[in-house]
Amino acid sequence: MRNNLISGLIFSFFLGMSWLTKADLYDATLAYQNEEFTLAFSKFSRLAQLGNADAMYNLGVMYLYGQGTEQSAANAFAWFSLAKEFGIAEAFQTAQLVLQQSNDQSGLKDFLKLQKSRLSNTYLLDSTLTKLKQHSTTPTLSKTHDVLPEYPDEAVRQGIEGWVWLEFDIDQSGKATNIEVIDSYPRHVFTASLLNAVEKWRYTGSKQAHTLIYHFATHKDEQYRETLAIQKKAYEKQLRQNIDAAERGVAQVQYYIANWLSMKEYNAYQLLRYHWRSDEPMNELYLAAAKNGLDLAQYRLATQLINAGAHQLGVLWLEHAAQTMDIAKYRLATVLLNTGEPQDVPHALQVLIEASNNGHLRATLLLVNTYLTRLSDKAQAKAWLRHGLIIDPEHPELLLLLARLAENQAEAKKLASQALKSASQRNWSSHAIHLFLQKLAN
Known part of the structure; x- marks a missing residue:
């Protein structure tokens, strides 16, 4: 019974x-x-x-x-x-x-x-939701020069909204370098526009692993406002389909809706907010998708928590995201190396090697610097430098590092000159390269 x-x-x-x-x-x-x-x-x-x-x-x-x-x-x-x-x-x-x-x-x-x-x-x-409520996020970096990304004409005509999620480093001149596209929706619609704009931006100070999620909402262009009334019925139908998919339990759609709920200017926001009325619908949806194994949601929560100071919890989500995402491996290694604990170094090296073997350039840079500065292993550093130059043969930072490891002054000068030329072509800061060349001249 x-x-x-x-x-x-x-x-x-x-x-x-x-x-x-x-x-x-x-x-x-x-x-x-x-x-x-x-x-x-x-x-x-x-x-x-x-x-x-x-x-x-x-x-x-x-x-x-x-x-x-x-x-x-x-x-x-x-x-x-x-x-x-x-x-x-x-x-x-x-x-x-x-x-x-x-x-x-x-x-x-x-x-x-x-x-x-x-x-x-x-x-x-x-406890993710509780921690996010308890901790406030750190302020974003300020810009000294800003340019609005162009809204693609075809996206305006069709009333398409979306976002692009980037991560990048910032050099001494305030320029974004080593830019990575983490996610974009719809694929390839807005990415080029944002990259073109970011190329012109300048920030105050340098910062590693800066996260930017830029939202493209059609309210920014008057042309779409004129056609919104005509498209509204089809637009609402599409949203209802997405709501149904989320309620049926599609993690990717839960993640998409969380992004839409993060931006009040989206035309989708009001309709979605009417359906999800809780105090924290965005983070609830991110957490739902993360618990269901979606690595993008796991990484999103990890970056939010780390930036908000909930370090231990953020690292746990990073560990899960790092099973499938190279950027998560890189961020996890960065966190582990910053703890200063010797027992964390082997784990950091392991995930960096995995990401580097998958072609992740920033992981290779960190791997080289770790072997050089922390482990004093020039042979391993040089080996991974060569690997990095296969990924990007003219990367200024890699060329400068290789110049520092050169066996003679002539080779060092040649490599540093190549680094300087590449930095100039990319509009990256050349301050460190000039200092190295001055040191060679003396």
């Missing part, structure tokens, strides 16, 4: 999962429905480590029936209990039914304590 009751609870709950947490459970759920239990178990396990309560509940189901893993009442009880603690009230009754059927109730309770200790980082991840 109890087994039938448990089965009924499982299926009724599975059909009514909260849209905020089921998004990328889709693949795992599909694998489960196709009886690919080993694959489903693996996917649920990873999502559970991210604090996904639905994945925890489903792990309880699989342990209860021995699907994709050995049957275990202790694990079933533990995961049902954890699902309840992470927000699924219905899981408590299921856990109690498992407990009542056990001949070793104290053993199950002891095992639950062990599992909770193993999920200490997951409990911390679940």
Whole structure:
């Protein structure tokens, strides 16, 4: 009788999962429905480590029936209990039914304590929204020269809105260097326009890993205002489709909507805000997508938390994003190296090497500087310099570093001259190169 009751609870709950947490459970759920239990178990396990309560509940189901893993009442009880603690009230009754059927109730309770200790980082991840509310973000850098990006004519004509997310360094002249496109929506529509503008910007002071998310909203152009009334019906239809997708649990759409909710000037904002009325809909949606394994959302939360001073929590999200994103590997290594703890250096080197082997230039630069300044290993530094110059043969910083490692003055001068020429062509600061050349002349 109890087994039938448990089965009924499982299926009724599975059909009514909260849209905020089921998004990328889709693949795992599909694998489960196709009886690919080993694959489903693996996917649920990873999502559970991210604090996904639905994945925890489903792990309880699989342990209860021995699907994709050995049957275990202790694990079933533990995961049902954890699902309840992470927000699924219905899981408590299921856990109690498992407990009542056990001949070793104290053993199950002891095992639950062990599992909770193993999920200490997951409990911390679940405090993300609280930490974001507690901490204020750091002020953005000020510009000494600014140019508005041009809104592409075709985007204006079609009423397309979107954003571009960049990260870059800032050199001594205040210019953005080593620019990376982290994300853009729609793909390739606004990226060139923003890059052209950023090329002309100048900032006060230098700063590594500066994040910029620039939003393109059609209110900035009067031409679209004239056609907005005509396009409004089709526009609202598209938004309704996106709302439906988010509620069905599509993590990518949750992430998109979070970005739209971050900008009141979007034409989409009011309609979306009417649907998501909570105090923190943007961060709630980022967190939902992050818990469902979307690396962009994980990295977005990580950068917000680190910039806001919630260092430990930001690093945990970085660790997850770094499994698939080279920029996250780079940022994680930067944070680890800045702690000053010797035990963090091997981990930092590992992720930098992974990113560098994938062609990530900033990771290669950091790797070279780490071998030079922290480890005094010129052989490794030179090897990774050569690797970096395969990625960008005329990169001024790489050429200058290679000049510093040159075996004779003539070679050093030649490389430094190449660095100076390249810096001039890119309008990068040449201050460090001039100092090096002056030192050679003396």
